[in-house]
Amino acid sequence: MKRLAIVISVIGFILGLCETGKAMSKTDFLMQVESGAQQNWAHYGILPSVTGAQAILESGWGTSQLATNAHNLFGIKGANIDGATVRMPTREVVNGYSLSVWANFRAYPSFIESIADHGQFLSVNSRYHNVLGERDAWLAAQKLQSDGYATDPAYADELMQIIRANNLTRWDQGKSDIDQHPTAAAPNSAEMSDSANQPQQQDTLRRYVIQPGDSWWRISRASGISMGQISQVSQTPIRWWIYPGQWLWLPQMKDYTVQPGDTLHRIEKALQLPIDSLAKVNHRARQSHLTVGTKLELPAAV
Template identity: 55%
Template sequence: MKNKKQSKIKIVLPVLFTFGASLMFFQADAQADSTQTTTSADQQVALTTNVNTTSQNTNYQSLNQSTDNQQDATQANTQTAVAGANDGVSLNDQDVQQANSKPVIDTNPGFSTNQYNVTATPVSSSNGTNGTNGAASLNTAGLSSWDINFLNSIHDGALNGWRQYGVLPSVTAAQAILESGWGQSGLATQGHNLFGIKGSYNGHSITMPTREVYGGRSFYINDAFRAYANNNESVQDHGRFLAVNSRYHNLLWQTDYRTVTRLIQADGYATDPYYASSLNAVIERYGLTAWDREVAEINTGHIDNLSVIGNQINIQGWHASDSYNSKMHHFIILLDGSTGKELYRTEVSGYYRQDVQNAYPNADISGWGGFNINIPYSSTFAGKNIQVVSRYTYNTNGEPNGGKDIYFNPISLNANTGCLDNMSLDAKTGTINIAGWHAADASLNKKYHFIIIFDGSKQVELGRFLVESGSRDDVAKAYNIYGANKSGFSLKLNFNPALAGDQIQVISRYSDSQNGEGNNVDYWFAPKTFSENRAYLDSLTVNGNQLHVAGWHAADQSIAKPYHFIIIYDATTHQEVKRQMVESLSRNDVQNACPNIYNDAQSGFDLITTLDPSLNGHEIQIISRYSDAKNGEGNRVDYWFNPVKVTIR
C-alpha cells in the first residue's frame, strides 16, 4: 500500500374586478342555492360558490426550488414603520391613492423560487479536473446509442476492477464487448452476466441452456449462471474471478494491454487462437486505453460540502493523488469562480476518509487526503461563485512545487430561499396576518429587514415595514445558509380596500440602508388574492304578493362599501324590479364557518317586500350588493343567487 498520509453540496395572478356597469346592462353568471328551507351557515358553507373572483394562488413556496428574481419594486412613500408584535400596521393613505389611480396591468406577477444548491454526488465519482464520463473519452464513431450506453454501464466497474484486483480496464472492457455481444446476449440481457461465469452471485443465479462437450460429443444442458443487479457488478466480479484464480496472477497490475491480452490467452482463459488479437483490435478501434490512463495516474477528488453554517464557511472534501510525498504540504485555496482572483488560502491537516482509502487503495495519498475546514464568512465570499483548489506542494507558502492541483467546479455562495408560512385575513381583527422566513447568503452586512407589500396586479408598491428578524432553529437545521437561524418574520397588516381584489405580494428584503434602498437582497413570494365572495340564501318565500328573503353574503371586497342592498331582478325579462337598502345583521354562524372573509360577522340580511302581480310565473333573482354609494351604484361587489320561479296570488 502506497498511502503515506492523508457530506452535502451547495451548488450552489391577479384579476381586479370593478362593478361600475349599470345593473340593467350587466349580469354575472348565476351562483346560488335555491333551497327554500332555512339552514345555518355552518351546515351550508360548503355549498356556497365564489363569484366575480379567480382561483387564489397558494402562498406557499417549495423549500427545494432555486432562483433569483430580477423584478424591481417602485418604492412607496418613505414608510418604514417598525411593526409591533400584536398591533396591526396600516398602509400609507397617499400610497393607496396612488395605487388606486393606476390601471391593472395584463401580466402575471413574478416571484422567486428557492435558490439552493443540490446534494453532492457519491464518493466514487469526481467533479475535479480529472473526471470522465464513460464513453465520453473513447472513440465512439459509428456506434449506436445502445453501444454507447453499454460502455457507460461498464466504465465504473472496469476502473474498480483495477483498483481492487489489478485487472487492466481496457482489457476488461474489450472482453465484455466480445463475450456479451455489446451486452445483447441472453445472459447479459436477463442477468447482466457479461462473461458467462457459472454459479451464483450473492445468492442470485439464472438458468440458461449451454453447450457442453463430453467424450468428443456436444450436449445442451440447463445450467446455473451468476446473475447481477447491473453490468458494473458483473465487471467487478470478473476482476475478482481473475484475482482469486492463481493461474491469472501473472497478468494482474500489468499496465500494457498487449502484455495482458497475451498472458490471458496463454493462461488458458479462451481456446480461440485469435482471442488476444481480437481483444487488441477492439481496444485499438475504440481507444479503450483512455480508461487505463484514468487509473494509471490518480489525481481526483470531490467537494462534499461548501456552505455557510452560522458565521463560517464549511468546506469538506477529499483529494487522492499519485503525485504526493510525505514531505509535501496540503493547501486549500479559494478563488472567485467568475474572475479567477484568489480570495483565501490555508494549509490543512489530514482528515482521514476510509471511503476514499477503499476506493483508491494504491494512490500515494487517498484516505489522508480528506479535509474538513471552517473559515470566517465575510463579504469577501458573500454572493460569489467560489472555486476550491486542492494543492499538494513542497512550498510552505502554498505555491506550486512538485505536487498536483485539482480545480473543483465553482459553487455559489448565493443561496436565497424562503417560505411564506401564513398570509391570511383574520376577519375578527381586520388584519392580514403574515408570517414566514427568508434566508440569504448575501444578507451579510444587511441588518435592516423589510417586509414590502406589493400590488402585483398594478405593479406598484403599497408599503414597506421594518421588522425584527425572528429566531428559526427549524430553518437553520434544514439549510446551511447565512442567517438561517434568525430568518423569521411576522407582520399584522390592517386590511385596506387596496388589498382587496388585486394580487398582493409579500417581498422580504435585507438592506444595508434604513429606508430599504441601497444594497439589497429580495425574495418575492407568490401573490395571493383577497377576493372571497360567498353567500347563501337561507329562505325565499312568497305569501300572496309578499316576498320574504333571508340569508347572508360575506365578501372581502365589501371593505369600505358600507351600503348593503338587496336587489330584486326579473330573470325572465332581464330587468331590475327594485332595490332596497338593508341592515347587515350579525351572523355568528357565518363567522365560525368562514373566519377568513371580511365582514363575515355582519353578513346577514332579512327583507320583506311586495311583488307586482305582473311577476306571477316569472323567475326572479335575488342579488346581494355592497356599495360605496347610497344609491347602490359606484364601486360595488355583488352576489347573484339562482333564479326562482314565483307564484303570486
C-alpha cells in the first residue's frame, strides 16, 4: 500500500506539477530560490549566493526534468523523508569520462522543501562542515568541490560564473529584490559569538538547542512561552523548519514542563545546563523517571 502511494505521488508530480519550472521566468525563479537560500543561511550558515548558484546550475533555472517532475533542484539522490522518489538518468564524470547512469532521486512537493533539504543534507554530512558559516563565495564553492559534492572538476568555477553573472553576492550582503528576508545573522553561523548578531537584551534570554523530536509546539509547551514570542525573540519565522543541533532563543524561564520522552539529560542538553544541575535543584536522583506535565525548577544562571 505504501509503495502504491509513493507511485501515485510520483505520477502526481509528473502530471500535475511539471509546468512549474517551464512557466517560470528567471526573475521569478531567483525570487523563489532566494527566499529558501536566506532560510538556509539562517538555519545552517550556508551562503545564499552559493545555494542560488547551485540551484541554477543543477536545475537549469528550474527547467530540468528532475526539477519540473519532482521539484528537486540539487540532484539529491535517494528517497525523501516520506519515501517519495523518482528514477531518472543522470550524467557522472568517472575517470575523466562522462557517463549516463540511472539513479533514484528525492521528490518534493515544492522548491522550498528541496532547498530546505539541501541545507539539512550539507549540515548533517560532516565532510561539508567546513562550508557552514563560510562567508566568501569563492571559498565556499571550492570547499564544496574539494569535499566531493560534485564529480565535475570545474564545479567551483561554474558556480562562481553564475554568481558573478547574476550578482548573487548581493544576497550575502542583505540586498534583495524581495520584500521580506532575514536581516539577522544565522543562528548557527560562525558569527554567532559576536554580540552584534545576537538578540538584544541577551542577558534576559536563554539559548535552547533543538533536540531530536522537537517541534515549535513541543518547545512552546515545555517552556510555557508562546510560539509567536519564541519566533520573535529568535528572529526565526514559525514557518521555517527546525532541525536538531540548531538553536532558538527563549525568554528566561524559572521552570520547565516535562514532555513525552524527556529525561534530565535531554533537558540539560537542550537548555545547556550543567550536568546534574537539574537533579540537584529538584532534589532528584540522576536517573529518576520524569512524569509528563511535571514542572522542574531551572537553575537561576546558566
